[in-house]
Amino acid sequence: MTKNTKTVILLLIIAALIAVIPVAALRDAEFGGSDDAGSVMVEEIHGEYEPWFTPVLEQALGGELPGEIESLVFCIQTGIGVGVIAFFMGRFVERKKWMEKQGEEDASDR
């Protein structure tokens, strides 16, 4: 294993730990509320507040996007991103191998 590989693995483990530890440590917490609390805060400062515009999607659906479908769309977003990165990364990795092989062959031809 090269030094870089080790660094990458170590870094990824740290990143995963930072994400996982709160879940294990705070068993009672909801881990929800990413969208609501900001509005709660607005209401606390401002008093009652009625959003003056509802998301286009909610208008079209006549309600909130169901949770499962929301996670689907988030997955699509992740998928698009991972797909693009993985595709190019794969090409780069193979290209490097190929270039190194070519280099060796060139050297032995001489």
Add this chain to the structure above:
Amino acid sequence: MPEKKKFLLRAYIAFAAMFVIAPASNAMHIMEGYLPAGYCVAWGVICLPFLIAGLISLQNKVKENRRNLVLIAMSGAFIFVISSLKIPSVSGSCSHMTGTGLGAILFGPSAVSILGIIVLVFQAVLLAHGGLTTLGANTFSMAIAGPLVSFGIYKLCTHTKMNHRAGIFLAALAGDLFTYCVTSIQLALAYPSEAGGVAASAVKFLGVFAPTQLPLAVIEGILTVVIVIGLETYAKPELRAIGFFGNRKEA
């Protein structure tokens, strides 16, 4: 575990959860309809010059060398991935990262504004996350202000000859945090508190965002370093084409 006990345990957890007032934080984006119309327009207008500069800068990069498209696509994809991951944080709520650091480091802040707005539109339209009326404000915080700070810190770190990877880590971390600071200030400007005005209100919003975001910013820094290591190993020709290595000896 016997069924009954299991049920009791579950009931207890549900009961307990009701009493937990988690200082849940809003994810980075300001919700649809939560900014007065005047602010929506104002932030949009502020964003325009940056977006135009971004378009021009991207066009030039592609004209210079078509292969730059690959790295541009990868930076955009990185934002897609990173900003779709909702990650639990120490404050007991979830939030997600920005992922704009990579693009800012590779292509400069203006180019990222375009990549960022694509993601924001995607989330606003399909996910009702953020919103079209608040698009201007969200673009400013996530796709302009954050990347600007990332870019500045990265440049500063290369100037001071600091460890290159530490510089990237700091740049991504600072960009992520600053995005949330700007969001807080934007909300505070629109909702100054009665006692203390904008400043007091900003502190309040920051208090909601900061504890959640700090660990996530660290993760974002780490992930950005990881992808840069990957690119440095396998995509040297592309990085050289955009002048990433500069005078630095190639790693």
